Amino acid sequence: MRATFMYGPGDVRVQDVPTPTIHEPTDAVVRITLACVCGSDLHPYHSMTPSERGSAMGHEFIGVVEDVGSAVTTLKPGDLVISPFAYSDNTCPYCLDGFHTSCRHGGFYGSNGVGGAQAELVRVPQAAGTLVRIPSDVDEKLLPSLLTLSDVYLTGYHAAHMGRVAPGRTVTVIGDGAVGLSAVIAAKQLGAERIILMGRHTVRTDLGRDFGATDVVADRGADGIAQVLDLTGGEGSHIVLEAVGHMPAYEQAYGIVRPGGVISRVGVPQYESAPVGFGSLFGKNITLTGGPAPVRAYIEAAIPQVLGGEIEPGRVFDAETSLDDVAEAYRLMDSREALKVLVRP
């Protein structure tokens, strides 16, 4: 079968590999119907250490169950399923807490002998805990929105959930990428009174306004901070959803957050240390939260919202390629010619 590998910065290739099979009784093999490229895939696209073996890419997909291991009793071949970007048993203490990305038997696609999802087929460990069925006769137009429940929309939702967005709150979203725009949808869903979107790509911030942003701030750094403070009567934003992952976004976050407020990060931090002392977080009683989204915890509640047309997160997709052309999908996203690209095997 065909699958996507990255060998170094900018070097994405589709190649033939052995078709995945059941290894463990808890596995399933799924034939991918729809996949996509993630903003987080662009981090290695910029900076991965060149590798002769390559890295299997892709972690968001909808597909049809092809085969299941003997311990998988809740799924059968032919089921249409969504997979969270991390697999998990959905029964360990951490999963029961709602933090499936820390599952004791969990892991991530593209590592530890599990392939990527920018491929024709993929082996899914802990399939019964991981995969969530959707109706086989679902309107095909809804598939892009359902695909966002694999990662991007529910990552934005996780930011808002961990940030404790609630009615009456002012929320600022840093980043107009697909996760930032998803965070706007989620903040609106959770009742935020005011949603300030910080981003400078008009096409994207216009979509953000459609999703519920009440204000857009294009400037960054000190100017951006001053504008958000100005918009909030000098008080700052109750909640900041940081959907970028670079240090300037973090610094912007603690510059605009209101005393006692929350910074919720879902952009994978491209730094390990950051200011947290008296001059940044501590002095103002700022809460810092967030992490890899346990989308499995949220997916069942979100499916009916998509099926009912209440949310349309699939609007973040603005381009599509075939699997064989996946390198072009990366190029389009890297050059910002596309916001997020569907990949159809």
Place this chain on the structure above:
Amino acid sequence: MRATFMYGPGDVRVQDVPTPTIHEPTDAVVRITLACVCGSDLHPYHSMTPSERGSAMGHEFIGVVEDVGSAVTTLKPGDLVISPFAYSDNTCPYCLDGFHTSCRHGGFYGSNGVGGAQAELVRVPQAAGTLVRIPSDVDEKLLPSLLTLSDVYLTGYHAAHMGRVAPGRTVTVIGDGAVGLSAVIAAKQLGAERIILMGRHTVRTDLGRDFGATDVVADRGADGIAQVLDLTGGEGSHIVLEAVGHMPAYEQAYGIVRPGGVISRVGVPQYESAPVGFGSLFGKNITLTGGPAPVRAYIEAAIPQVLGGEIEPGRVFDAETSLDDVAEAYRLMDSREALKVLVRP
């Protein structure tokens, strides 16, 4: 009148200064009945830059109102009052949020022309918002516990409150100083099922057990982390209350916290940057919270708990000096001969 100043590391002196008077219509002048030395006073005691002017010391007190400004209608001379360690108007947006330490008209004793509380008298700005009355005929034996509502007990309470301690939770308190022991009391009050106290001074950890600690871990670093993980079946602590402020305590905190858990800091950080990336907080969805305790937000609820004997945080005081001997109070706490020292003018 006599007041305490620090001029450099280890250099604490009591001297004659002009008696404070009303400067603003919102001021009061209070005659101090009971004050004390704070663990945070030991930071400058170790490392302050020597100064010819000196720093006015002390921010915890109970006293009797001596005089009030024309705008102060809710207090009168003769009232017995507790002061939070920070003054605040109790009406600004941040105070209404419950974050009085960020009050727009607030500040701290010993700075900006306001004296310290290790003194005979002190001027209190924003007196109507700041000072909280207690019955003038209160049993004198309760005064030490009431004094802890000025800072130390309610700082421990703030840690537990921000950490969202709740029934069924496992809470680990790092630090067996007076704030750490106060955090044990607060965690117990908020219903924690298990309270692990990390500290190595047996006299203090024994008091911690009296206050509600169910386990004591004397080791630090990797050994201490291993023991807490062991005590929690390898799962980690839902909530970690960090009452030290030094980097090893922070590192210990993220080593023992359960995925999805909370680290709540009230030890004033003696660092500005710290690990917060994938390998420390982000990867495990850890929430970092805490800051200077807005004790004004909690004091009214805590007074009846002290008066009714429900909590006895005053047990953290194990020594007492006169105001003239305050240097000895610092020495006793610095050498760990005393846990916390009352100062009686």
